[in-house]
Amino acid sequence: MIRKNWPVLASFYVVLLLAGCQQAGSRQGFYTSPLLAGDEVEVLKTITIPTGLARVYLQHGKTMSYSSTDQYAPFCYFLLRDPLPVEQKIKPGVLVVDLVWLDETSLNSEWPVRVAAATLALGSSRSPIAYQFYISLRSHWQAPVTLVCSGAFESAAAAQPIRLPQVREVLGDYAEVRVKAPLTGQ
Numbered sequence: 001m002i003r004k005n006w007p008v009l010a011s012f013y014v015v016l017l018l019a020g021c022q023q024a025g026s027r028q029g030f031y032t033s034p035l036l037a038g039d040e041v042e043v044l045k046t047i048t049i050p051t052g053l054a055r056v057y058l059q060h061g062k063t064m065s066y067s068s069t070d071q072y073a074p075f076c077y078f079l080l081r082d083p084l085p086v087e088q089k090i091k092p093g094v095l096v097v098d099l100v101w102l103d104e105t106s107l108n109s110e111w112p113v114r115v116a117a118a119t120l121a122l123g124s125s126r127s128p129i130a131y132q133f134y135i136s137l138r139s140h141w142q143a144p145v146t147l148v149c150s151g152a153f154e155s156a157a158a159a160q161p162i163r164l165p166q167v168r169e170v171l172g173d174y175a176e177v178r179v180k181a182p183l184t185g186q
Contacts, residue, residue, distance in 0.1 A: 031102055033133050034149065034164040039097040040178040041137055041147060047078055047090040047174055054083040055148075061172020071107065071130075074166040076149040090145060095137035102161065103132050107153055128153040131161040 035041070047063065049056045057064050059075040069075050080088055106127040132150040149170065151162040162170075168177055 031131070031161055033100045033102065033135070034162060034167045035097050035100060035133070035135050035177065035179065036181075037097055037099060038180050041095045041097065041135075041171075042176045042178065043090055043092050043095065043174065044176060045174050046092060049078070049080060049088040049090070051085060051087055052083050054081065054088075055079045058170055058172070058174060060170065061174070063174070071153045072128075073152050074150060074162045074170055076147060076162075076167065076170045079146040079148055081144060090142060093139060093141055095139045095142065095145060095147075097135055098138045099136040101134050103134060105130055105132055105150070126156055129156050129159045130154070131159060133162065 047056060050065075055066075055077045057066055057069050057075055057077040059069050059073060066077075078090055080090075106129045108127055130150045130153045132148055135147040135149065137145045137147055149162045149167050151160050151166075153159070164177065164179070171177065
């Protein structure tokens with residue numbers, strides 16, 4: 001059994017070794033967050049979250065609903081804790097990055113759709129994935145806000161986390177990102 005699976009086991013251990021070489025809190029590496037604890041997001045214009053929702057999406061410097069986003073291009077959204085029966089606003093001011101974590105999400109589609117997409121793309125039938133950074137923001141004047149920034153949905157082999165220049169392009173004139181230490185390798 002081990003002789004048959006040695007390439008898989010070797011690959012697994014190489015991935016573990018490489019993942020261990022990345023420094024926590026570093027701005028280097030493939031899975032590096034564009035923002036780290038202590039960095040700042042300055043909201044420049046009031047961001048309105050529609051009635052009954054807890055989030056608003058941004059892409060190419062414009063606010064929009066989820067259904068209007070292009071999932072195959074980077075996007076972000078500001079997420080509040082609860083939807084309310086009235087509009088909610090994120091007012092201009094500085095929000096400090098408190099915590100950042102990475103998650104992977106996938107587009108789920110029915111089997112016939114995946115087979116058709118795989119046939120057209122000449123790739124695998126696995127659903128496209130995207131890496132999303134959840135960025136917890138704090139301030140003294142605003143209820144807790146989470147900024148979620150996603151790279152474009154791609155095949156598992158091609159998917160990449162969103163990078164700082166992409167975050168800035170996505171947020172446009174709505175928010176400015178200030179990092180405390182220079183980014184390397186981005």
